[in-house]
Amino acid sequence: MTTRKRLIVLTGAGISAESGIRTFRDMGGLWEEYDVMEVASIDGWKKNPQLVLEFYNQRRRQLPTVEPNEAHKALADAQNLFNVFVITQNVDNLHERAGSKNVLHLHGELTKARPTGNPNRIIDIGYNDINWGDTLDGYQLRPHIVWFGEEVPMMNEAIKLVQTAEIFAVIGTSLNVYPAAGLLDYAPKGCPIYLIDPNDINIWRRDVTVIKEKASVGVPKFIEMIKNE
Ligand code: APR
Numbered sequence: 722m723t724t725r726k727r728l729i730v731l732t733g734a735g736i737s738a739e740s741g742i743r744t745f746r747d748m749g750g751l752w753e754e755y756d757v758m759e760v761a762s763i764d765g766w767k768k769n770p771q772l773v774l775e776f777y778n779q780r781r782r783q784l785p786t787v788e789p790n791e792a793h794k795a796l797a798d799a800q801n802l803f804n805v806f807v808i809t810q811n812v813d814n815l816h817e818r819a820g821s822k823n824v825l826h827l828h829g830e831l832t833k834a835r836p837t838g839n840p841n842r843i844i845d846i847g848y849n850d851i852n853w854g855d856t857l858d859g860y861q862l863r864p865h866i867v868w869f870g871e872e873v874p875m876m877n878e879a880i881k882l883v884q885t886a887e888i889f890a891v892i893g894t895s896l897n898v899y900p901a902a903g904l905l906d907y908a909p910k911g912c913p914i915y916l917i918d919p920n921d922i923n924i925w926r927r928d929v930t931v932i933k934e935k936a937s938v939g940v941p942k943f944i945e946m947i948k949n950e
Pocket of ligand 1: 732733734735736738739744745746747750810811828892893894895896897898917918919920922934935936937
C-alpha cells in the first residue's frame with residue numbers, strides 16, 4: 722500500500738469564475754467596478770464601514786446562488802488518490818461545498834465574522850448580512866476577511882504546507898498579491914509545479930508545467946496527468 726502523495730494547491734478567483742463569482746483583475750473583474758482601497762482595505766473600513774459592510778453583504782448573498790464547478794469537484798475527488806491540501810485566496814465556500822476537507826483560507830471567509838475588538842473571536846454567520854450596529858462583546862462585527870493593509874495570519878501555516886509538497890499546483894490566480902503569490906518560492910526543490918490558467922501568467926520560473934485552460938477543463942486534465950506520474 723503506497724502512501725498517497727501530498728498534493729498542495731494554491732487557488733485564486735479564477736477557480737470560481739466558472740461558478741459565476743467574479744474575479745478581480747481580469748475582464749469584468751471586481752476591481753474594474755469598485756475602488757479596492759474603499760471596499761477591501763483597513764483604511765476604507767475606517768473611512769466608511771457601511772460601504773464595506775454592504776460590499777461584502779452583496780458578495781455573501783451571492784454564495785447560496787452559485788455552485789462548485791468541475792474544478793472544485795476534481796480537487797475534492799483527488800482526495801481519494803492524494804493527500805490534498807487546498808490553500809485558497811478565495812473567500813467563497815465552494816471548495817468545502819465540493820467536498821474538500823483540508824482548506825486553508827489565506828484571505829478569510831465570507832461566511833465568518835468577528836468583533837472589531839477581538840480578532841480571535843471568529844463566528845459563523847452563514848449567508849447573513851452584517852449591518853452597522855451588529856455587535857459582539859460590545860464591539861461592531863466586521864467580515865472575517867484579510868483587507869489590504871492587514872497581516873495574513875495563516876501565512877506561516879501555508880508556507881509549512883507548501884514546504885511539504887510532493888506536487889504543487891497554482892490554479893486561477895494572477896499571482897499579483899503578496900504574500901500569497903510568494904508561496905511558489907517555498908515548493909521543495911525538485912517538486913513538480915503546475916500552473917492552470919487560460920491566460921498568460923508572467924511566471925519567472927522555467928520549471929513550471931503550464932496547462933493553458935480554464936479551470937473546469939484544466940484541473941481534471943491535471944489530475945489525470947499526475948495520476949500516472
Ligand atoms: N479558470 C482558471 N483561471 C481563470 C479563469 C478560469 N475560468 N478565468 C480567469 N482566470 C484567471 C485569470 O487569468 C487570472 O490569472 O484567474 C486569475 C484571477 O486573478 P485575480 O482576479 O487577480 O484574482 P486572484 O489572483 O485570486 O487575486 C488575489 O487579490 O483582491 C485580492 O484578496 C483578493 O484574493 C484576492 C487576491
